[in-house]
Amino acid sequence: MTDVLSDLLHRAxxxxxxxxxxxxxxxxxxxxxxxxxxxxVAALGGPASIRPDDTRGAPVLLTDGDIALITGRYTIADSPRTPPQMVIGQGKKYVAATSSPVPGLAPRTYGDGLPGATTMVRGVYELRSGAGARLLDLLPPLAVVPAGPRVGAALNLLTAEAARDEPGQDAVLGRLLDLVLVMALRSWCAGPHATPPAWWRALTDPAIGGALTLLHTEPAHRWTVGELATRTGMSRATFAARFTAHVGEPPLTYLTAWRMTLAADLLHDTDRTVASVARKVGYLDAFAFSVAFKRAYGVSPSVWRRRAVAAAAG
Structure with missing residues:
Protein backbone atom coordinates (compact mmCIF):
# COMPACT_ATOMS: atom_id res chain seq x y z
CA MET A 1 0.00 0.00 0.00
CA THR A 2 1.37 3.42 -1.00
CA ASP A 3 1.47 6.18 1.62
CA VAL A 4 -0.17 9.52 0.86
CA LEU A 5 2.96 11.58 0.15
CA SER A 6 4.48 8.88 -2.10
CA ASP A 7 1.19 8.56 -3.97
CA LEU A 8 0.90 12.32 -4.39
CA LEU A 9 4.47 12.68 -5.63
CA HIS A 10 3.99 9.81 -8.09
CA ARG A 11 0.76 11.26 -9.46
CA ALA A 12 2.02 14.85 -9.51
CA VAL A 41 18.48 23.74 -5.33
CA ALA A 42 21.11 22.36 -2.97
CA ALA A 43 24.25 24.24 -1.98
CA LEU A 44 27.19 21.84 -1.92
CA GLY A 45 30.06 24.23 -1.30
CA GLY A 46 30.76 27.98 -1.41
CA PRO A 47 28.45 30.96 -0.86
CA ALA A 48 25.00 31.17 -2.42
CA SER A 49 22.18 33.68 -2.04
CA ILE A 50 18.74 32.97 -3.47
CA ARG A 51 15.84 35.34 -4.19
CA PRO A 52 12.43 34.51 -5.69
CA ASP A 53 11.70 36.90 -8.56
CA ASP A 54 7.90 36.65 -8.27
CA THR A 55 7.75 37.96 -4.67
CA ARG A 56 9.21 40.83 -2.66
CA GLY A 57 10.96 38.52 -0.24
CA ALA A 58 14.50 39.29 0.84
CA PRO A 59 17.38 37.15 -0.45
CA VAL A 60 18.17 34.10 1.68
CA LEU A 61 21.70 32.81 2.24
CA LEU A 62 22.33 29.11 1.61
CA THR A 63 25.19 27.40 3.42
CA ASP A 64 26.73 24.02 2.60
CA GLY A 65 24.10 21.30 2.55
CA ASP A 66 21.10 23.64 2.67
CA ILE A 67 18.22 22.89 0.29
CA ALA A 68 15.93 25.49 -1.25
CA LEU A 69 12.50 24.51 -2.60
CA ILE A 70 11.22 27.14 -5.02
CA THR A 71 7.84 27.42 -6.75
CA GLY A 72 8.53 30.14 -9.34
CA ARG A 73 11.23 32.21 -11.03
CA TYR A 74 14.32 33.05 -9.04
CA THR A 75 17.86 34.39 -9.06
CA ILE A 76 20.76 32.73 -7.28
CA ALA A 77 24.16 34.33 -6.77
CA ASP A 78 27.28 34.32 -4.64
CA SER A 79 25.97 37.57 -3.09
CA PRO A 80 22.67 39.47 -3.33
CA ARG A 81 24.71 42.46 -4.55
CA THR A 82 26.02 40.66 -7.64
CA PRO A 83 24.02 41.63 -10.77
CA PRO A 84 22.73 38.83 -13.05
CA GLN A 85 25.54 37.50 -15.22
CA MET A 86 23.91 34.39 -16.62
CA VAL A 87 20.38 33.63 -17.83
CA ILE A 88 18.88 30.15 -18.07
CA GLY A 89 15.46 29.69 -19.59
CA GLN A 90 13.50 28.10 -22.43
CA GLY A 91 16.12 25.39 -22.75
CA LYS A 92 18.98 27.87 -23.27
CA LYS A 93 21.95 28.86 -21.10
CA TYR A 94 23.84 32.02 -21.94
CA VAL A 95 26.00 34.74 -20.43
CA ALA A 96 23.81 37.82 -19.96
CA ALA A 97 26.26 40.36 -21.41
CA THR A 98 27.42 38.39 -24.46
CA SER A 99 24.74 35.71 -25.06
CA SER A 100 27.59 33.20 -25.32
CA PRO A 101 26.73 29.68 -24.09
CA VAL A 102 27.66 28.44 -20.64
CA PRO A 103 30.58 25.97 -20.87
CA GLY A 104 29.94 22.32 -20.10
CA LEU A 105 32.30 20.57 -17.70
CA ALA A 106 30.78 17.08 -17.76
CA PRO A 107 27.41 15.48 -18.51
CA ARG A 108 24.73 17.67 -16.83
CA THR A 109 27.45 19.91 -15.33
CA TYR A 110 28.07 23.56 -16.26
CA GLY A 111 30.28 26.46 -15.16
CA ASP A 112 34.00 27.17 -14.96
CA GLY A 113 35.06 24.67 -12.29
CA LEU A 114 37.91 26.89 -11.07
CA PRO A 115 39.35 26.66 -7.54
CA GLY A 116 37.14 28.33 -4.95
CA ALA A 117 34.01 27.86 -7.05
CA THR A 118 30.55 27.42 -5.60
CA THR A 119 28.98 24.04 -6.36
CA MET A 120 25.23 23.51 -6.56
CA VAL A 121 22.87 20.84 -7.78
CA ARG A 122 19.49 21.76 -9.22
CA GLY A 123 16.48 19.58 -9.94
CA VAL A 124 13.33 20.71 -11.76
CA TYR A 125 9.97 18.98 -11.53
CA GLU A 126 7.27 19.34 -14.17
CA LEU A 127 4.02 18.72 -12.32
CA ARG A 128 0.50 17.76 -13.33
CA SER A 129 -1.87 20.58 -12.53
CA GLY A 130 -4.23 18.90 -10.06
CA ALA A 131 -1.99 16.59 -8.05
CA GLY A 132 0.84 19.07 -8.47
CA ALA A 133 -1.20 21.84 -6.88
CA ARG A 134 -1.81 19.66 -3.83
CA LEU A 135 1.90 19.00 -3.54
CA LEU A 136 2.70 22.70 -3.85
CA ASP A 137 0.22 23.49 -1.07
CA LEU A 138 2.93 22.25 1.28
CA LEU A 139 5.29 25.09 0.36
CA PRO A 140 5.69 28.86 0.27
CA PRO A 141 7.38 30.48 -2.78
CA LEU A 142 10.75 29.80 -1.13
CA ALA A 143 11.38 27.20 1.57
CA VAL A 144 14.92 26.68 2.87
CA VAL A 145 15.69 23.42 4.64
CA PRO A 146 18.87 23.52 6.75
CA ALA A 147 21.58 20.93 6.15
CA GLY A 148 21.21 17.62 7.93
CA PRO A 149 23.16 14.34 8.03
CA ARG A 150 20.43 12.17 6.45
CA VAL A 151 19.86 14.32 3.40
CA GLY A 152 23.59 15.04 3.10
CA ALA A 153 24.36 11.46 2.13
CA ALA A 154 21.62 11.50 -0.50
CA LEU A 155 22.88 14.82 -1.89
CA ASN A 156 26.41 13.44 -2.22
CA LEU A 157 25.11 10.48 -4.20
CA LEU A 158 22.91 12.70 -6.39
CA THR A 159 25.85 14.97 -7.15
CA ALA A 160 28.12 12.08 -8.08
CA GLU A 161 25.48 10.57 -10.35
CA ALA A 162 24.74 13.92 -12.05
CA ALA A 163 28.26 13.92 -13.53
CA ARG A 164 27.97 10.39 -14.93
CA ASP A 165 26.60 9.32 -18.31
CA GLU A 166 25.58 5.68 -18.17
CA PRO A 167 22.55 3.61 -19.23
CA GLY A 168 19.53 4.30 -17.04
CA GLN A 169 21.02 7.52 -15.71
CA ASP A 170 17.82 9.54 -15.97
CA ALA A 171 15.96 6.91 -13.95
CA VAL A 172 18.66 6.89 -11.27
CA LEU A 173 18.72 10.67 -11.03
CA GLY A 174 14.93 10.88 -10.86
CA ARG A 175 14.76 8.46 -7.94
CA LEU A 176 17.61 10.13 -6.08
CA LEU A 177 16.00 13.53 -6.55
CA ASP A 178 12.70 12.12 -5.26
CA LEU A 179 14.57 10.89 -2.18
CA VAL A 180 16.10 14.30 -1.53
CA LEU A 181 12.77 16.04 -2.14
CA VAL A 182 10.84 13.82 0.25
CA MET A 183 13.45 14.33 2.98
CA ALA A 184 13.35 18.08 2.40
CA LEU A 185 9.54 18.17 2.51
CA ARG A 186 9.52 16.21 5.76
CA SER A 187 12.04 18.57 7.33
CA TRP A 188 10.27 21.71 6.14
CA CYS A 189 6.81 20.62 7.26
CA ALA A 190 8.17 19.67 10.70
CA GLY A 191 9.90 23.03 11.10
CA PRO A 192 8.71 26.15 12.91
CA HIS A 193 7.96 28.25 9.80
CA ALA A 194 5.77 25.73 7.97
CA THR A 195 1.98 25.98 7.69
CA PRO A 196 1.21 22.68 5.92
CA PRO A 197 -2.36 21.84 4.90
CA ALA A 198 -4.58 19.91 7.28
CA TRP A 199 -4.21 16.60 5.44
CA TRP A 200 -0.43 16.65 6.06
CA ARG A 201 -0.87 17.24 9.77
CA ALA A 202 -3.50 14.46 9.84
CA LEU A 203 -0.90 11.93 8.68
CA THR A 204 0.60 11.95 12.17
CA ASP A 205 -2.60 10.34 13.50
CA PRO A 206 -2.24 6.59 12.77
CA ALA A 207 -5.96 5.97 12.22
CA ILE A 208 -6.71 9.05 10.13
CA GLY A 209 -3.43 8.72 8.25
CA GLY A 210 -4.42 5.13 7.50
CA ALA A 211 -7.80 6.25 6.20
CA LEU A 212 -6.17 8.83 3.93
CA THR A 213 -3.86 6.13 2.60
CA LEU A 214 -6.88 3.96 1.80
CA LEU A 215 -8.57 6.80 -0.08
CA HIS A 216 -5.42 7.53 -2.08
CA THR A 217 -4.64 3.88 -2.80
CA GLU A 218 -8.16 3.00 -3.96
CA PRO A 219 -9.90 6.23 -4.99
CA ALA A 220 -12.37 4.39 -7.24
CA HIS A 221 -13.58 2.08 -4.48
CA ARG A 222 -17.17 2.72 -3.36
CA TRP A 223 -16.14 3.89 0.08
CA THR A 224 -18.60 4.54 2.87
CA VAL A 225 -17.88 6.19 6.20
CA GLY A 226 -18.83 2.94 7.88
CA GLU A 227 -16.31 0.88 5.91
CA LEU A 228 -13.53 3.39 6.52
CA ALA A 229 -14.36 3.36 10.23
CA THR A 230 -14.24 -0.45 10.32
CA ARG A 231 -10.94 -0.56 8.44
CA THR A 232 -9.38 1.86 10.95
CA GLY A 233 -10.83 0.17 14.03
CA MET A 234 -13.24 2.88 15.17
CA SER A 235 -16.96 3.41 15.45
CA ARG A 236 -18.59 5.27 12.58
CA ALA A 237 -19.39 8.36 14.66
CA THR A 238 -15.96 8.54 16.28
CA PHE A 239 -14.18 8.10 12.97
CA ALA A 240 -16.28 10.73 11.18
CA ALA A 241 -15.73 13.30 13.93
CA ARG A 242 -12.01 12.57 14.22
CA PHE A 243 -11.42 12.67 10.47
CA THR A 244 -13.25 15.97 10.13
CA ALA A 245 -11.38 17.49 13.07
CA HIS A 246 -7.97 16.46 11.71
CA VAL A 247 -8.47 16.98 7.96
CA GLY A 248 -10.89 19.91 8.07
CA GLU A 249 -13.63 18.24 6.04
CA PRO A 250 -15.68 15.01 6.20
CA PRO A 251 -14.22 11.79 4.72
CA LEU A 252 -16.45 11.60 1.64
CA THR A 253 -16.00 15.32 0.93
CA TYR A 254 -12.24 14.77 0.93
CA LEU A 255 -12.67 11.72 -1.30
CA THR A 256 -14.77 13.66 -3.81
CA ALA A 257 -12.20 16.45 -4.00
CA TRP A 258 -9.39 13.93 -4.51
CA ARG A 259 -11.37 12.15 -7.22
CA MET A 260 -11.93 15.46 -9.02
CA THR A 261 -8.20 16.20 -8.82
CA LEU A 262 -7.40 12.85 -10.43
CA ALA A 263 -10.15 13.33 -13.02
CA ALA A 264 -8.83 16.74 -14.06
CA ASP A 265 -5.37 15.31 -14.66
CA LEU A 266 -6.77 12.35 -16.60
CA LEU A 267 -8.79 14.69 -18.81
CA HIS A 268 -5.66 16.73 -19.50
CA ASP A 269 -3.13 13.91 -19.92
CA THR A 270 -5.11 11.16 -21.65
CA ASP A 271 -7.61 10.63 -24.47
CA ARG A 272 -10.05 8.77 -22.24
CA THR A 273 -13.70 9.59 -22.76
CA VAL A 274 -15.56 11.43 -20.03
CA ALA A 275 -17.40 8.20 -19.19
CA SER A 276 -14.10 6.32 -18.94
CA VAL A 277 -12.61 8.99 -16.67
CA ALA A 278 -15.75 8.83 -14.53
CA ARG A 279 -15.34 5.08 -14.04
CA LYS A 280 -11.62 5.44 -13.35
CA VAL A 281 -12.30 7.71 -10.37
CA GLY A 282 -15.24 5.75 -8.99
CA TYR A 283 -18.38 7.01 -10.77
CA LEU A 284 -20.61 4.50 -12.56
CA ASP A 285 -22.85 7.32 -13.77
CA ALA A 286 -21.14 9.79 -16.13
CA PHE A 287 -23.87 12.37 -15.47
CA ALA A 288 -23.28 12.28 -11.71
CA PHE A 289 -19.56 12.62 -12.37
CA SER A 290 -20.10 15.63 -14.63
CA VAL A 291 -22.25 17.32 -11.98
CA ALA A 292 -19.56 16.77 -9.33
CA PHE A 293 -16.82 17.95 -11.68
CA LYS A 294 -18.70 21.13 -12.59
CA ARG A 295 -19.30 21.83 -8.91
CA ALA A 296 -15.54 21.57 -8.31
CA TYR A 297 -14.21 23.36 -11.41
CA GLY A 298 -17.10 25.53 -12.56
CA VAL A 299 -17.33 23.96 -16.04
CA SER A 300 -18.17 20.56 -17.50
CA PRO A 301 -15.40 17.97 -18.00
CA SER A 302 -15.49 18.47 -21.78
CA VAL A 303 -15.14 22.24 -21.55
CA TRP A 304 -12.38 21.90 -18.96
CA ARG A 305 -10.48 19.52 -21.24
CA ARG A 306 -10.72 21.86 -24.24
CA ARG A 307 -9.49 24.82 -22.19
CA ALA A 308 -6.65 22.83 -20.60
CA VAL A 309 -5.44 21.51 -23.96
CA ALA A 310 -5.62 25.00 -25.51
CA ALA A 311 -3.68 26.50 -22.60
CA ALA A 312 -0.99 23.83 -22.85
CA ALA A 313 -0.64 24.47 -26.58
CA GLY A 314 0.15 28.10 -25.86
Missing amino acids: RASNALVRQLIQSPPWSISYTDATPLTL
Whole structure:
Protein backbone atom coordinates (compact mmCIF):
# COMPACT_ATOMS: atom_id res chain seq x y z
CA MET A 1 0.00 0.00 0.00
CA THR A 2 1.37 3.42 -1.00
CA ASP A 3 1.47 6.18 1.62
CA VAL A 4 -0.17 9.52 0.86
CA LEU A 5 2.96 11.58 0.15
CA SER A 6 4.48 8.88 -2.10
CA ASP A 7 1.19 8.56 -3.97
CA LEU A 8 0.90 12.32 -4.39
CA LEU A 9 4.47 12.68 -5.63
CA HIS A 10 3.99 9.81 -8.09
CA ARG A 11 0.76 11.26 -9.46
CA ALA A 12 2.02 14.85 -9.51
CA ARG A 13 5.19 14.31 -11.52
CA ALA A 14 4.41 14.67 -15.21
CA SER A 15 7.87 13.71 -16.51
CA ASN A 16 11.36 12.76 -15.43
CA ALA A 17 12.94 15.47 -13.31
CA LEU A 18 15.76 17.50 -14.88
CA VAL A 19 18.97 17.39 -12.80
CA ARG A 20 21.93 19.69 -13.41
CA GLN A 21 25.09 20.65 -11.50
CA LEU A 22 26.67 24.12 -11.60
CA ILE A 23 30.23 24.95 -10.54
CA GLN A 24 30.85 28.70 -10.69
CA SER A 25 33.56 31.04 -9.36
CA PRO A 26 32.61 34.29 -7.55
CA PRO A 27 31.36 36.75 -8.48
CA TRP A 28 28.48 34.97 -10.18
CA SER A 29 24.72 35.39 -10.53
CA ILE A 30 22.18 33.34 -12.44
CA SER A 31 18.57 34.20 -13.29
CA TYR A 32 16.23 31.29 -14.03
CA THR A 33 13.48 32.82 -16.14
CA ASP A 34 11.18 29.83 -16.61
CA ALA A 35 8.27 29.67 -14.16
CA THR A 36 8.85 26.02 -13.32
CA PRO A 37 6.34 24.49 -10.88
CA LEU A 38 8.90 23.15 -8.41
CA THR A 39 12.67 23.50 -8.26
CA LEU A 40 15.09 22.04 -5.74
CA VAL A 41 18.48 23.74 -5.33
CA ALA A 42 21.11 22.36 -2.97
CA ALA A 43 24.25 24.24 -1.98
CA LEU A 44 27.19 21.84 -1.92
CA GLY A 45 30.06 24.23 -1.30
CA GLY A 46 30.76 27.98 -1.41
CA PRO A 47 28.45 30.96 -0.86
CA ALA A 48 25.00 31.17 -2.42
CA SER A 49 22.18 33.68 -2.04
CA ILE A 50 18.74 32.97 -3.47
CA ARG A 51 15.84 35.34 -4.19
CA PRO A 52 12.43 34.51 -5.69
CA ASP A 53 11.70 36.90 -8.56
CA ASP A 54 7.90 36.65 -8.27
CA THR A 55 7.75 37.96 -4.67
CA ARG A 56 9.21 40.83 -2.66
CA GLY A 57 10.96 38.52 -0.24
CA ALA A 58 14.50 39.29 0.84
CA PRO A 59 17.38 37.15 -0.45
CA VAL A 60 18.17 34.10 1.68
CA LEU A 61 21.70 32.81 2.24
CA LEU A 62 22.33 29.11 1.61
CA THR A 63 25.19 27.40 3.42
CA ASP A 64 26.73 24.02 2.60
CA GLY A 65 24.10 21.30 2.55
CA ASP A 66 21.10 23.64 2.67
CA ILE A 67 18.22 22.89 0.29
CA ALA A 68 15.93 25.49 -1.25
CA LEU A 69 12.50 24.51 -2.60
CA ILE A 70 11.22 27.14 -5.02
CA THR A 71 7.84 27.42 -6.75
CA GLY A 72 8.53 30.14 -9.34
CA ARG A 73 11.23 32.21 -11.03
CA TYR A 74 14.32 33.05 -9.04
CA THR A 75 17.86 34.39 -9.06
CA ILE A 76 20.76 32.73 -7.28
CA ALA A 77 24.16 34.33 -6.77
CA ASP A 78 27.28 34.32 -4.64
CA SER A 79 25.97 37.57 -3.09
CA PRO A 80 22.67 39.47 -3.33
CA ARG A 81 24.71 42.46 -4.55
CA THR A 82 26.02 40.66 -7.64
CA PRO A 83 24.02 41.63 -10.77
CA PRO A 84 22.73 38.83 -13.05
CA GLN A 85 25.54 37.50 -15.22
CA MET A 86 23.91 34.39 -16.62
CA VAL A 87 20.38 33.63 -17.83
CA ILE A 88 18.88 30.15 -18.07
CA GLY A 89 15.46 29.69 -19.59
CA GLN A 90 13.50 28.10 -22.43
CA GLY A 91 16.12 25.39 -22.75
CA LYS A 92 18.98 27.87 -23.27
CA LYS A 93 21.95 28.86 -21.10
CA TYR A 94 23.84 32.02 -21.94
CA VAL A 95 26.00 34.74 -20.43
CA ALA A 96 23.81 37.82 -19.96
CA ALA A 97 26.26 40.36 -21.41
CA THR A 98 27.42 38.39 -24.46
CA SER A 99 24.74 35.71 -25.06
CA SER A 100 27.59 33.20 -25.32
CA PRO A 101 26.73 29.68 -24.09
CA VAL A 102 27.66 28.44 -20.64
CA PRO A 103 30.58 25.97 -20.87
CA GLY A 104 29.94 22.32 -20.10
CA LEU A 105 32.30 20.57 -17.70
CA ALA A 106 30.78 17.08 -17.76
CA PRO A 107 27.41 15.48 -18.51
CA ARG A 108 24.73 17.67 -16.83
CA THR A 109 27.45 19.91 -15.33
CA TYR A 110 28.07 23.56 -16.26
CA GLY A 111 30.28 26.46 -15.16
CA ASP A 112 34.00 27.17 -14.96
CA GLY A 113 35.06 24.67 -12.29
CA LEU A 114 37.91 26.89 -11.07
CA PRO A 115 39.35 26.66 -7.54
CA GLY A 116 37.14 28.33 -4.95
CA ALA A 117 34.01 27.86 -7.05
CA THR A 118 30.55 27.42 -5.60
CA THR A 119 28.98 24.04 -6.36
CA MET A 120 25.23 23.51 -6.56
CA VAL A 121 22.87 20.84 -7.78
CA ARG A 122 19.49 21.76 -9.22
CA GLY A 123 16.48 19.58 -9.94
CA VAL A 124 13.33 20.71 -11.76
CA TYR A 125 9.97 18.98 -11.53
CA GLU A 126 7.27 19.34 -14.17
CA LEU A 127 4.02 18.72 -12.32
CA ARG A 128 0.50 17.76 -13.33
CA SER A 129 -1.87 20.58 -12.53
CA GLY A 130 -4.23 18.90 -10.06
CA ALA A 131 -1.99 16.59 -8.05
CA GLY A 132 0.84 19.07 -8.47
CA ALA A 133 -1.20 21.84 -6.88
CA ARG A 134 -1.81 19.66 -3.83
CA LEU A 135 1.90 19.00 -3.54
CA LEU A 136 2.70 22.70 -3.85
CA ASP A 137 0.22 23.49 -1.07
CA LEU A 138 2.93 22.25 1.28
CA LEU A 139 5.29 25.09 0.36
CA PRO A 140 5.69 28.86 0.27
CA PRO A 141 7.38 30.48 -2.78
CA LEU A 142 10.75 29.80 -1.13
CA ALA A 143 11.38 27.20 1.57
CA VAL A 144 14.92 26.68 2.87
CA VAL A 145 15.69 23.42 4.64
CA PRO A 146 18.87 23.52 6.75
CA ALA A 147 21.58 20.93 6.15
CA GLY A 148 21.21 17.62 7.93
CA PRO A 149 23.16 14.34 8.03
CA ARG A 150 20.43 12.17 6.45
CA VAL A 151 19.86 14.32 3.40
CA GLY A 152 23.59 15.04 3.10
CA ALA A 153 24.36 11.46 2.13
CA ALA A 154 21.62 11.50 -0.50
CA LEU A 155 22.88 14.82 -1.89
CA ASN A 156 26.41 13.44 -2.22
CA LEU A 157 25.11 10.48 -4.20
CA LEU A 158 22.91 12.70 -6.39
CA THR A 159 25.85 14.97 -7.15
CA ALA A 160 28.12 12.08 -8.08
CA GLU A 161 25.48 10.57 -10.35
CA ALA A 162 24.74 13.92 -12.05
CA ALA A 163 28.26 13.92 -13.53
CA ARG A 164 27.97 10.39 -14.93
CA ASP A 165 26.60 9.32 -18.31
CA GLU A 166 25.58 5.68 -18.17
CA PRO A 167 22.55 3.61 -19.23
CA GLY A 168 19.53 4.30 -17.04
CA GLN A 169 21.02 7.52 -15.71
CA ASP A 170 17.82 9.54 -15.97
CA ALA A 171 15.96 6.91 -13.95
CA VAL A 172 18.66 6.89 -11.27
CA LEU A 173 18.72 10.67 -11.03
CA GLY A 174 14.93 10.88 -10.86
CA ARG A 175 14.76 8.46 -7.94
CA LEU A 176 17.61 10.13 -6.08
CA LEU A 177 16.00 13.53 -6.55
CA ASP A 178 12.70 12.12 -5.26
CA LEU A 179 14.57 10.89 -2.18
CA VAL A 180 16.10 14.30 -1.53
CA LEU A 181 12.77 16.04 -2.14
CA VAL A 182 10.84 13.82 0.25
CA MET A 183 13.45 14.33 2.98
CA ALA A 184 13.35 18.08 2.40
CA LEU A 185 9.54 18.17 2.51
CA ARG A 186 9.52 16.21 5.76
CA SER A 187 12.04 18.57 7.33
CA TRP A 188 10.27 21.71 6.14
CA CYS A 189 6.81 20.62 7.26
CA ALA A 190 8.17 19.67 10.70
CA GLY A 191 9.90 23.03 11.10
CA PRO A 192 8.71 26.15 12.91
CA HIS A 193 7.96 28.25 9.80
CA ALA A 194 5.77 25.73 7.97
CA THR A 195 1.98 25.98 7.69
CA PRO A 196 1.21 22.68 5.92
CA PRO A 197 -2.36 21.84 4.90
CA ALA A 198 -4.58 19.91 7.28
CA TRP A 199 -4.21 16.60 5.44
CA TRP A 200 -0.43 16.65 6.06
CA ARG A 201 -0.87 17.24 9.77
CA ALA A 202 -3.50 14.46 9.84
CA LEU A 203 -0.90 11.93 8.68
CA THR A 204 0.60 11.95 12.17
CA ASP A 205 -2.60 10.34 13.50
CA PRO A 206 -2.24 6.59 12.77
CA ALA A 207 -5.96 5.97 12.22
CA ILE A 208 -6.71 9.05 10.13
CA GLY A 209 -3.43 8.72 8.25
CA GLY A 210 -4.42 5.13 7.50
CA ALA A 211 -7.80 6.25 6.20
CA LEU A 212 -6.17 8.83 3.93
CA THR A 213 -3.86 6.13 2.60
CA LEU A 214 -6.88 3.96 1.80
CA LEU A 215 -8.57 6.80 -0.08
CA HIS A 216 -5.42 7.53 -2.08
CA THR A 217 -4.64 3.88 -2.80
CA GLU A 218 -8.16 3.00 -3.96
CA PRO A 219 -9.90 6.23 -4.99
CA ALA A 220 -12.37 4.39 -7.24
CA HIS A 221 -13.58 2.08 -4.48
CA ARG A 222 -17.17 2.72 -3.36
CA TRP A 223 -16.14 3.89 0.08
CA THR A 224 -18.60 4.54 2.87
CA VAL A 225 -17.88 6.19 6.20
CA GLY A 226 -18.83 2.94 7.88
CA GLU A 227 -16.31 0.88 5.91
CA LEU A 228 -13.53 3.39 6.52
CA ALA A 229 -14.36 3.36 10.23
CA THR A 230 -14.24 -0.45 10.32
CA ARG A 231 -10.94 -0.56 8.44
CA THR A 232 -9.38 1.86 10.95
CA GLY A 233 -10.83 0.17 14.03
CA MET A 234 -13.24 2.88 15.17
CA SER A 235 -16.96 3.41 15.45
CA ARG A 236 -18.59 5.27 12.58
CA ALA A 237 -19.39 8.36 14.66
CA THR A 238 -15.96 8.54 16.28
CA PHE A 239 -14.18 8.10 12.97
CA ALA A 240 -16.28 10.73 11.18
CA ALA A 241 -15.73 13.30 13.93
CA ARG A 242 -12.01 12.57 14.22
CA PHE A 243 -11.42 12.67 10.47
CA THR A 244 -13.25 15.97 10.13
CA ALA A 245 -11.38 17.49 13.07
CA HIS A 246 -7.97 16.46 11.71
CA VAL A 247 -8.47 16.98 7.96
CA GLY A 248 -10.89 19.91 8.07
CA GLU A 249 -13.63 18.24 6.04
CA PRO A 250 -15.68 15.01 6.20
CA PRO A 251 -14.22 11.79 4.72
CA LEU A 252 -16.45 11.60 1.64
CA THR A 253 -16.00 15.32 0.93
CA TYR A 254 -12.24 14.77 0.93
CA LEU A 255 -12.67 11.72 -1.30
CA THR A 256 -14.77 13.66 -3.81
CA ALA A 257 -12.20 16.45 -4.00
CA TRP A 258 -9.39 13.93 -4.51
CA ARG A 259 -11.37 12.15 -7.22
CA MET A 260 -11.93 15.46 -9.02
CA THR A 261 -8.20 16.20 -8.82
CA LEU A 262 -7.40 12.85 -10.43
CA ALA A 263 -10.15 13.33 -13.02
CA ALA A 264 -8.83 16.74 -14.06
CA ASP A 265 -5.37 15.31 -14.66
CA LEU A 266 -6.77 12.35 -16.60
CA LEU A 267 -8.79 14.69 -18.81
CA HIS A 268 -5.66 16.73 -19.50
CA ASP A 269 -3.13 13.91 -19.92
CA THR A 270 -5.11 11.16 -21.65
CA ASP A 271 -7.61 10.63 -24.47
CA ARG A 272 -10.05 8.77 -22.24
CA THR A 273 -13.70 9.59 -22.76
CA VAL A 274 -15.56 11.43 -20.03
CA ALA A 275 -17.40 8.20 -19.19
CA SER A 276 -14.10 6.32 -18.94
CA VAL A 277 -12.61 8.99 -16.67
CA ALA A 278 -15.75 8.83 -14.53
CA ARG A 279 -15.34 5.08 -14.04
CA LYS A 280 -11.62 5.44 -13.35
CA VAL A 281 -12.30 7.71 -10.37
CA GLY A 282 -15.24 5.75 -8.99
CA TYR A 283 -18.38 7.01 -10.77
CA LEU A 284 -20.61 4.50 -12.56
CA ASP A 285 -22.85 7.32 -13.77
CA ALA A 286 -21.14 9.79 -16.13
CA PHE A 287 -23.87 12.37 -15.47
CA ALA A 288 -23.28 12.28 -11.71
CA PHE A 289 -19.56 12.62 -12.37
CA SER A 290 -20.10 15.63 -14.63
CA VAL A 291 -22.25 17.32 -11.98
CA ALA A 292 -19.56 16.77 -9.33
CA PHE A 293 -16.82 17.95 -11.68
CA LYS A 294 -18.70 21.13 -12.59
CA ARG A 295 -19.30 21.83 -8.91
CA ALA A 296 -15.54 21.57 -8.31
CA TYR A 297 -14.21 23.36 -11.41
CA GLY A 298 -17.10 25.53 -12.56
CA VAL A 299 -17.33 23.96 -16.04
CA SER A 300 -18.17 20.56 -17.50
CA PRO A 301 -15.40 17.97 -18.00
CA SER A 302 -15.49 18.47 -21.78
CA VAL A 303 -15.14 22.24 -21.55
CA TRP A 304 -12.38 21.90 -18.96
CA ARG A 305 -10.48 19.52 -21.24
CA ARG A 306 -10.72 21.86 -24.24
CA ARG A 307 -9.49 24.82 -22.19
CA ALA A 308 -6.65 22.83 -20.60
CA VAL A 309 -5.44 21.51 -23.96
CA ALA A 310 -5.62 25.00 -25.51
CA ALA A 311 -3.68 26.50 -22.60
CA ALA A 312 -0.99 23.83 -22.85
CA ALA A 313 -0.64 24.47 -26.58
CA GLY A 314 0.15 28.10 -25.86
